[in-house]
Amino acid sequence: MDEESGTPLASFEAKWAAAHPEFALALTFVAPQRRDAQAAFACLSFELEQAAFATRDAEPAAIKLQWWAEELVRAGRGEARHPLTQVLATHAAFAAVAPARWYAAIRGALAQREPEPAADREVLLAGYGELYRPLADVEAELFGGVEASARARISAVARALRETAGLADSLRAGRLPLPLDLLARHRLARGDLAQTSPARAAALQQWASALASELGTISAKAAGVVGAAMRSADRSRARRAARADEPLAALNEALGKLPPAAVWAAWRAGRRSRA
Missing domain, CATH: 1.20.1280 (Monooxygenase)
Structure with a gap:
């Protein structure tokens, strides 16, 4: 059902695709x-x-x-x-x-x-996993071709990236999107994250690099079509933020774009799914 069809599903797809440009791409495969x-x-x-x-x-x-x-x-x-x-x-x-x-x-x-502040990356991602693991279990049951643990991890990292990109909103809502050990490493307090500084930029660069590495450990073959596109797109976005002098700005800009690597990942996942 495409958006021109005027069906109720189309409006929900449009909202999701606005937040995740790779979504519409993945559906074609x-x-x-x-x-x-x-x-x-x-x-x-x-x-x-x-x-x-x-x-x-x-x-x-x-x-x-x-x-x-x-x-x-x-x-x-x-x-x-x-x-x-x-x-x-x-x-x-x-x-x-x-x-x-x-x-x-x-x-x-x-x-x-x-949520309570997370001591480290594993605790933070596990917290997001409380939502994404049950959803991944259902997705695997409904559609097959998905390893629930891999799919849940991709979604958890995707959430970590978006909570980081919306740093000010996350902090206002009482959520700390960076783990405490990272803040300690860069001698940052929670309140310091509201202001730009070299220490904050360094912490965000390291965090983005860590999330890109996390996605690199997950097999695209285990993620399904949507998960594979999401993994590839967010890995590219995280890498870009990790290299940028202004990582927060770079991440926000990247989230609105579709990296070319995601096209290849979605196509390969679609071929595997049909096979």
Whole structure:
């Protein structure tokens, strides 16, 4: 279903593609018979992310997530009301997803609302994984060809990059997007991150380099079409930020662009998927 079709799914795809330019690219390499369902699932994941990270007030976020929990369980019983769940319900494997998997994703989204500062990179990414691992488990169950642990890690790193890019907003929301050991290494306090300085730039460069390296350890073959495109695009973006004199500005600029490497990654993943 493309945007010109005027279908409800198109508006959700447009929102997701605006945040992740590689999304529309990846969908062109998904097998046609599952393209709409996979797009709907990616858009659903984005809606949960928005409630977890972008909705400023806690009560509206909690209400929205509770609504999604009920909707996903109802949809599994054939009572879908939302355009995304209505599309997902047409996918044969959807009804077999246990409610416990959806509840785990909702709990993971709620856990992002008031996170504790992370001691190191592994703890920080594991915190994001509370949301992304349940979603990756569902994605693997629905579409196959995905290793849930790899897919979840790619999403966790993607979130780490975006929380870093929106550093000021993250700090205002009470989230610390850099680990404490990195701040200590560069003699930075939390309050120092609000101001540009050579120490902050060095910390952000090192952080971007670490996230690029993290993505380099994940096999694209285990990530599925969308995950492979995301991995390649974000690795290129992180590398660019790591080399820049102004890493925050470079990262924000890169997030709005589609690196050429992502095209190749999506094409190869699409070929593997069809095979």
